[in-house]
Amino acid sequence: MKGEAGMxxxxxxxxxxxxxxxxxxxxxxxxLRDRLHLTGTKEGCGExxxxxxxxxxxxxxxxxxxxxxxxxxxRDIRTVEGLVQDGDLNPVQEAFVDSGGIQCGxxxxxxxxxxxxxxxxxxxxxxxxxxxxxxxxxxxxxxYIKIFQSVRAAAEAMAGSK
Amino acid sequence: MVKELxxxxxxxxxxxxxxxxxxKAKVLAGGTDLVVLLRAGKVTPEIVVSLNRIDExxxxxxxxxxxxxxxxxxxxxxxxxxxxxxARYPVLVETGKTIAGPPVRNAAxxxxxLCHAAPSADFAPPFLALDAxxxxxxxxxxxxxxxxxxxxxxxxxxLAGDEILTEIRVPTPTEGxxxxxxxxxxxxxxxxxxxxxAASMTVNNETCSMVRVALGAVAPTPFLVKSAAxxxxxxxxxxxxxARAGEAAAAESKPIDDIRASGTxxxxxxxxxxxxxxxxxxxx
Numbered sequence: 325m326k327g328e329a330g331m332x333x334x335x336x337x338x339x340x341x342x343x344x345x346x347x348x349x350x351x352x353x354x355x356l357r358d359r360l361h362l363t364g365t366k367e368g369c370g371e372x373x374x375x376x377x378x379x380x381x382x383x384x385x386x387x388x389x390x391x392x393x394x395x396x397x398x399r400d401i402r403t404v405e406g407l408v409q410d411g412d413l414n415p416v417q418e419a420f421v422d423s424g425g426i427q428c429g430x431x432x433x434x435x436x437x438x439x440x441x442x443x444x445x446x447x448x449x450x451x452x453x454x455x456x457x458x459x460x461x462x463x464x465x466x467x468y469i470k471i472f473q474s475v476r477a478a479a480e481a482m483a484g485s486k
Numbered sequence: 487m488v489k490e491l492x493x494x495x496x497x498x499x500x501x502x503x504x505x506x507x508x509x510k511a512k513v514l515a516g517g518t519d520l521v522v523l524l525r526a527g528k529v530t531p532e533i534v535v536s537l538n539r540i541d542e543x544x545x546x547x548x549x550x551x552x553x554x555x556x557x558x559x560x561x562x563x564x565x566x567x568x569x570x571x572x573a574r575y576p577v578l579v580e581t582g583k584t585i586a587g588p589p590v591r592n593a594a595x596x597x598x599x600l601c602h603a604a605p606s607a608d609f610a611p612p613f614l615a616l617d618a619x620x621x622x623x624x625x626x627x628x629x630x631x632x633x634x635x636x637x638x639x640x641x642x643x644x645l646a647g648d649e650i651l652t653e654i655r656v657p658t659p660t661e662g663x664x665x666x667x668x669x670x671x672x673x674x675x676x677x678x679x680x681x682x683x684a685a686s687m688t689v690n691n692e693t694c695s696m697v698r699v700a701l702g703a704v705a706p707t708p709f710l711v712k713s714a715a716x717x718x719x720x721x722x723x724x725x726x727x728x729a730r731a732g733e734a735a736a737a738e739s740k741p742i743d744d745i746r747a748s749g750t751x752x753x754x755x756x757x758x759x760x761x762x763x764x765x766x767x768x769x770x
Binding site for chain 2: 331347348351370372373375378381384385386387389390391392395397399438441447456458459460463478
């Protein structure tokens with residue numbers, strides 16, 4: 325049984341501030357999708373096992389389904405929509421497109437958010453480190469080879485453009 | 487149905503809320519256990535008290551006199567990445583890396599792993615082996631509880647309804663000491679332990695001392711196995727000695743059959759993992 329959306333909270337999402345009313349136990353995932361209409365972040369399992377809802381909070385990849393929206397006040401939240409720069413896909417997004425890393429696409433925003441977080445802190449990861457960084461993101465379309473190749477291509481593109 | 491979420495700025499305020507709403511409140515840290523339970527309807531608090539605005543709980547520090555102090559909100563990732571932890575408590579790093587995956591580790595608090603007190607909590611055996619204690623804060627003030635007195639049953643701890651855990655304390659390792667955690671499972675991530683074994687010892691002049699062996703996932707709570715430690719204490723490290731300790735640990739374990747493994751298999755694996763954990767700990 326759901327309670328009232330009676331709690332006001334202010335969220336900083338993709339560099340913009342939004343004030344909204346949420347239920348006390350409403351997850352960040354639901355608030356982003358249903359109230360802010362940022363549907364790039366997906367719900368797969370709803371319990372932190374699949375990673376489809378991965379986004380970045382204060383630069384770290386986290387599961388949006390496990391955060392309460394009202395408890396995310398004051399933090400820097402970035403969704404896959406926020407990676408786009410001046411209308412252009414960021415290098416990680418571009419690499420997934422160019423490398424054929426996308427099948428049905430459902431796991432991809434989460435994969436990209438985890439990969440993007442990896443490359444910001446570790447621009448030259450080993451193959452092992454790429455796999456470990458994506459260990460919390462499941463793909464059911466047979467993934468993972470082209471996904472890892474996409475992350476490798478992104479790392480190379482980002483290194484090459486420096 | 488959760489009626490209200492409070493986000494107190496200090497631990498006194500948090501405890502006051504827990505006292506006022508005793509029996510109807512749950513504490514929120516990283517959320518990776520609580521939010522799952524809330525969404526599944528397995529817990530139904532009226533009130534949730536978030537600790538996430540209490541900055542003093544984010545502290546993580548080491549000094550040789552006090553040892554390691556882990557604030558209640560320190561995440562798995564923060565612990566794993568800390569230079570002092572990597573240098574002096576590598577067992578905690580290797581344990582952290584076996585838990586879930588990066589998005590969960592970036593949010594989940596180490597303290598929450600202990601407070602949720604699943605019988606299989608991965609951090610429990612290593613902290614028991616390291617002789618850790620926990621600091622609890624309530625209306626009467628602070629008290630320190632040795633970790634081996636903290637776990638009372640599945641998801642039950644010594645925390646009173648109006649107390650919060652504020653800090654985990656780990657003594658400075660003695661010279662010549664080493665520890666190891668062995669986790670049994672079929673995947674390399676996103677998995678609950680079928681069996682968990684931690685061992686810690688000091689080896690000087692070919693003699694093992696201060697030996698501690700702890701088991702997880704094979705009893706209602708994680709626990710120290712005194713007989714396994716006694717089988718090693720005072721002896722030179724050897725495969726035979728570790729094998730005897732393994733048998734002792736297996737004999738004291740009380741694993742159940744569940745979807746992940748049978749009790750019979752788990753008991754046999756306790757012996758194997760205890761040998762391995764002791765061997766690894768002795769070689770550090």
